[in-house]
Amino acid sequence: MNAPAKLAKMVAEYYVKTQTAPDLSGQQPAELLLQRACYVYLYQKPGQRLRAVFGRPLPQCNNLAQEITANTIAAISQSKHITIRRADLSSISYSVAVLDAVQRINDYHHLDPHRYGLYLLSDQGKTSVILPQRPGIETAQDQFATALRESGINLRQEAISLYRFGVQYYD
Numbered sequence: 627m628n629a630p631a632k633l634a635k636m637v638a639e640y641y642v643k644t645q646t647a648p649d650l651s652g653q654q655p656a657e658l659l660l661q662r663a664c665y666v667y668l669y670q671k672p673g674q675r676l677r678a679v680f681g682r683p684l685p686q687c688n689n690l691a692q693e694i695t696a697n698t699i700a701a702i703s704q705s706k707h708i709t710i711r712r713a714d715l716s717s718i719s720y721s722v723a724v725l726d727a728v729q730r731i732n733d734y735h736h737l738d739p740h741r742y743g744l745y746l747l748s749d750q751g752k753t754s755v756i757l758p759q760r761p762g763i764e765t766a767q768d769q770f771a772t773a774l775r776e777s778g779i780n781l782r783q784e785a786i787s788l789y790r791f792g793v794q795y796y797d
Contacts, residue, residue, distance in 0.1 A: 629655045630694055630722035630796040634666050637698040639715050647699060650691050658691040665757065666697040667721040668710065677710060677718065678702060683728060683745040683755045683791065694722060722796045723757060728789035734770035739763045742790040746773040749785040753777055758793055 627635070640648040665681025680701035687693045702710050710718065728745055731737070737744055743757045754777035756769050763769050770788075773779075779786060 627720075628796045629658055630664070630690070630724060631720045633658065633691060633694050634668075634698045634720040634722050635718075637695050638668065638702060638710070638718065638720065641699050641702060642710055642712055642715060647695055650695060654689075654691045658694070659689045661685050661688060662690045662693065663725040664690060664693050664697060665723040665725075666694060666701050667723070668698075668701055669719045669721065670714075671717045671719050674719065677714075680704060681723065681755075683725060683743075683753075683789070690724065719797070724794045724796065726792040726794075728791045731788050731790050734766045734788060736788075737766035737769055737790055739766060739769040741792065743793055744769050744773050745789040745791065746770075746777055746779065747787045747789070748777065748779045752779050752784070754779070 637648055640646075663681065663683055663685045665679060667676065668678040669675060670677050678701040680697045682697075685693055687696055725743065734744075739756070739758055739760065741758055743755065746754045754773035756763065756773050763772055774781070
């Protein structure tokens with residue numbers, strides 16, 4: 627297990643047991659000190675059934691360690707239907723998707739859904755994030771159409787901005 631996934635696991639276990647965030651004042655690997663956005667996924671073993679996920683396309687914290695901590699706690703505490711208990715911890719696996727900085731693009735033809743994620747933002751504040759390699763999305767047009775559908779953006783009434791970003795997955 628690598629540093630981002632190890633940190634997500636440690637945070638989840640600490641939070642479930644204490645209902646508080648762990649102290650991150652100790653030395654962290656250099657990769658966790660960069661300011662990066664991320665998504666944290668918690669899966670149920672066996673079968674890798676998704677239990678919880680949380681993230682944002684833009685960083686909200688000073689560094690990746692803080693971002694992973696905040697997103698792990700949010701994934702656990704904001705899940706309306708799924709509670710993660712102490713007894714569940716041994717059957718949870720963790721994955722962290724670390725996002726590169728977003729790059730503004732002019733249209734969806736600059737996307738490759740196998741390589742880039744899409745962050746779509748309307749002038750009315752509606753958003754959608756589609757991470758790369760999402761099952762069922764094979765083309766840039768599929769990725770764009772899915773983002774529009776999920777966000778509820780109406781292109782006839784709203785102006786949009788498109789951003790792409792690379793992702794590294796850590797398990």
